[in-house]
Amino acid sequence: MKQSKEIKSFFYGQYFAEGLRITIGSIIPVLVCALLDQLFVGTLISLGALLIGLSDTPGPPHHRRTGMLACLGICLFTFLLTILVNSSFVMMGVVLALVSFLYSMFGVFNARAATVGVMGILMMLIHIEGEYTLKEELQFILFFIIGAVWYMIVSFSFNQIQPYRLAQQELAESIRHVAEFLRLRANFYNVKTDHDQNYLKIIEKQIEVHKHQENVRELLFRSKRSVKDTTKLGRLLILVFNDIVDLFEQTMTTYYDYDAIRKMFNDTGVLHHFRYVVVKLTHELDHFAYQLNANQMPRPMHDFTKDIEHLRFKVEQIDKNYDRNTIPLKKVIVNIRKMVTLIDNMYNYSQVNASSIVKEEIDDASKFIQTSHIDWKSFKSNLSRESSIFRHAVRMAIVMTVSYFAMHFLHFSDKGSFWVLLTILVILKPGFGLTKERNVQRLMGTVIGGIIGGVILITIHNQVALFILLILFFLIAYSLFRINYILFVVFLTPYVLIMISFTGVNTFEMAKERIFDTFLGGMIAFLSSYIIFPNWESTKIKETIYKLLVANFVYLEQVAKMFTDEAINVTEYKLARKELYIASANMGSTFQRMLTEPKWRQKNTKDVNRFVILNHIFFSYSASLFTEIDKSSNLHISNNQYDLLKRTAFNLYRLIQQFDEYEAPEDWTTNFQGSLDEDENHEDSKLITEQLQFLLKISNDLPKATEEVVKRDAIKYDKEMEATHA
Numbered sequence: 001m002k003q004s005k006e007i008k009s010f011f012y013g014q015y016f017a018e019g020l021r022i023t024i025g026s027i028i029p030v031l032v033c034a035l036l037d038q039l040f041v042g043t044l045i046s047l048g049a050l051l052i053g054l055s056d057t058p059g060p061p062h063h064r065r066t067g068m069l070a071c072l073g074i075c076l077f078t079f080l081l082t083i084l085v086n087s088s089f090v091m092m093g094v095v096l097a098l099v100s101f102l103y104s105m106f107g108v109f110n111a112r113a114a115t116v117g118v119m120g121i122l123m124m125l126i127h128i129e130g131e132y133t134l135k136e137e138l139q140f141i142l143f144f145i146i147g148a149v150w151y152m153i154v155s156f157s158f159n160q161i162q163p164y165r166l167a168q169q170e171l172a173e174s175i176r177h178v179a180e181f182l183r184l185r186a187n188f189y190n191v192k193t194d195h196d197q198n199y200l201k202i203i204e205k206q207i208e209v210h211k212h213q214e215n216v217r218e219l220l221f222r223s224k225r226s227v228k229d230t231t232k233l234g235r236l237l238i239l240v241f242n243d244i245v246d247l248f249e250q251t252m253t254t255y256y257d258y259d260a261i262r263k264m265f266n267d268t269g270v271l272h273h274f275r276y277v278v279v280k281l282t283h284e285l286d287h288f289a290y291q292l293n294a295n296q297m298p299r300p301m302h303d304f305t306k307d308i309e310h311l312r313f314k315v316e317q318i319d320k321n322y323d324r325n326t327i328p329l330k331k332v333i334v335n336i337r338k339m340v341t342l343i344d345n346m347y348n349y350s351q352v353n354a355s356s357i358v359k360e361e362i363d364d365a366s367k368f369i370q371t372s373h374i375d376w377k378s379f380k381s382n383l384s385r386e387s388s389i390f391r392h393a394v395r396m397a398i399v400m401t402v403s404y405f406a407m408h409f410l411h412f413s414d415k416g417s418f419w420v421l422l423t424i425l426v427i428l429k430p431g432f433g434l435t436k437e438r439n440v441q442r443l444m445g446t447v448i449g450g451i452i453g454g455v456i457l458i459t460i461h462n463q464v465a466l467f468i469l470l471i472l473f474f475l476i477a478y479s480l481f482r483i484n485y486i487l488f489v490v491f492l493t494p495y496v497l498i499m500i501s502f503t504g505v506n507t508f509e510m511a512k513e514r515i516f517d518t519f520l521g522g523m524i525a526f527l528s529s530y531i532i533f534p535n536w537e538s539t540k541i542k543e544t545i546y547k548l549l550v551a552n553f554v555y556l557e558q559v560a561k562m563f564t565d566e567a568i569n570v571t572e573y574k575l576a577r578k579e580l581y582i583a584s585a586n587m588g589s590t591f592q593r594m595l596t597e598p599k600w601r602q603k604n605t606k607d608v609n610r611f612v613i614l615n616h617i618f619f620s621y622s623a624s625l626f627t628e629i630d631k632s633s634n635l636h637i638s639n640n641q642y643d644l645l646k647r648t649a650f651n652l653y654r655l656i657q658q659f660d661e662y663e664a665p666e667d668w669t670t671n672f673q674g675s676l677d678e679d680e681n682h683e684d685s686k687l688i689t690e691q692l693q694f695l696l697k698i699s700n701d702l703p704k705a706t707e708e709v710v711k712r713d714a715i716k717y718d719k720e721m722e723a724t725h726a
């Protein structure tokens with residue numbers, strides 16, 4: 001049943017919708033023109049649709065429109081430039097270097113601009129060896145524009161029919177990842193779970209959650225129509241997203257050391273019941289995501305009232321039969337109840353007038369999105385060796401040009417040169433780890449896909465059946481393009497082989513050549529990322545740690561306001577929380593990429609690993625403190641507790657100051673002053689004291705985890721600068 005739901009959810013989801021959109025845009029022109037005996041014309045129209053379609057990355061409608069128009073302009077300019085100089089291979093090589101550098105630098109602006117740049121380079125590669133008459137050039141431009149316009153009509157038609165569909169699909173995907181994150185947190189109640197390994201999985205999943213939440217923000221909050229719209233669906237999506245982010249924070253909270261909980265309560269058997277209820281919550285989230293994705297009226301699957309009462313009963317039994325402090329378990333029950341309330345709210349939004357629900361942070365939605373304008377000052381400031389984008393652009397220019405000249409002198413065929421250069425283009429990434437990963441995926445996918453394509457061509461000779469398979473492989477490939485690159489290549493390779501078979505070329509000889517070209521291009525890309533202006537993640541660790549420490553400090557300031565009964569601005573708090581999510585995700589992804597680098601670049605791995613885990617625990621305790629105090633109306637914070645918080649903040653600030661090449665936050669004392677009552681007898685207050693003591697302990701451990709990282713990073717930086725000047 002669950003597997004069936006997952007399959008249906010994929011077909012309802014954004015990735016299949018994107019694959020369907022690209023397939024309709026690219027295949028229909030070929031079909032229509034083939035019926036009119038104009039297959040070549042259909043191919044040109046299809047090329048225009050495909051390149052524009054690949055630049056149509058998810059985002060607000062006006063951003064997508066701008067990106068597609070920019071892609072059309074860049075592609076046409078590149079085509080004209082290419083045919084102007086490709087009669088001279090020396091001039092072509094020089095222009096290839098310039099174009100590869102300039103278009104790769106588009107990554108300075110944003111991911112959409114980077115994709116447009118890749119499409120521009122691809123256009124040059126397609127025509128790098130071509131020779132055309134004026135009539136053929138005009139025909140290409142005409143049919144390419146027709147294909148581009150056709151795809152844009154298809155894309156905008158989808159958007160006009162269902163304007164919120166993409167946001168709805170992305171939100172459902174975001175909820176599903178939050179459910180998976182919570183499922184990993186539930187593993188802490190299993191004594192067999194490896195503590196540190198589970199934390200690393202959690203941090204990896206947190207990166208995914210952050211990515212999808214940012215995508216939802218882009219889709220919803222960049223559109224005035226979404227924020228101001230009073231229609232049921234538009235407002236519902238905004239409210240659900242607001243609550244799923246709050247729910248994600250609830251999943252992050254930690255009220256006690258998990259190791260201590262497992263040691264204290266393992267023999268009672270109660271942890272199994274907690275894990276069962278938390279996993280049940282994840283099923284409810286999956287169910288909600290499925291219904292949202294399927295565009296159905298969300299209806300709950302479970303009633304958690306009995307589950308919560310059962311947990312309370314089990315805890316009461318421990319109070320009666322064991323002499324143990326059950327406050328942490330009681331707080332976990334409270335946390336579960338809060339998550340259930342948020343889930344209930346998400347379901348109820350579809351039953352009420354959503355436009356009447358006012359939330360401060362939604363009214364301030366514009367503050368939660370990052371501006372990404374085309375800023376040429378940013379472009380100019382990145383023309384430096386310290387910029388990873390600049391290093392990548394220089395590497396791309398050198399590798400593409402040298403490979404082009406080498407293949408010319410070695411008398412490679414035109415198609416062989418194209419495939420080698422294309423492989424370099426798609427594999428070579430700014431970071432070594434990403435290049436290595438993409439290289440392995442491309443090579444494996446090409447071999448597996450080549451075998452599948454060969455078997456199909458041996459066993460199936462019916463042209464209609466082959467054409468149906470061609471469309472199917474194309475659809476599946478581009479449905480998986482953004483979520484699983486290796487499967488994308490696996491399905492795209494037989495599509496290419498079947499397409500080639502229609503031209504009458506010896507398919508098996510062509511397949512062998514393409515596999516060889518892919519291996520050659522992959523090897524060139526991999527070696528170049530290793531030796532030509534390499535981007536090592538280990539050199540970025542210091543800056544990433546600094547930004548994360550600052551984000552933790554700013555978030556802790558929000559907690560301090562709760563301690564002193566200062567009025568909390570919800571928007572400010574959620575902005576601080578968002579920045580901490582971003583910094584944590586960046587830290588996690590940098591660490592993951594560093595693990596893929598050569599061993600000699602991984603001297604700090606253990607220290608960084610420890611820091612990443614400590615940071616996650618630190619934020620979890622900070623978040624639990626905030627939510628605990630925010631929801632308690634009769635809680636008394638003592639001066640001793642406030643002093644623990646101030647000492648923790650001071651430790652963070654002192655650690656931040658060690659990064660002397662960066663500007664530290666303002667004096668920590670401005671937001672951590674005063675004294676409070678001495679009342680510390682409240683039961684909840686004792687738990688808060690324990691949490692604050694644990695936070696203080698982590699803040700004392702953080703310098704130990706960062707000391708060697710910062711020291712070694714500084715040594716490496718000095719050596720690299722000496723080598724540069726030498």
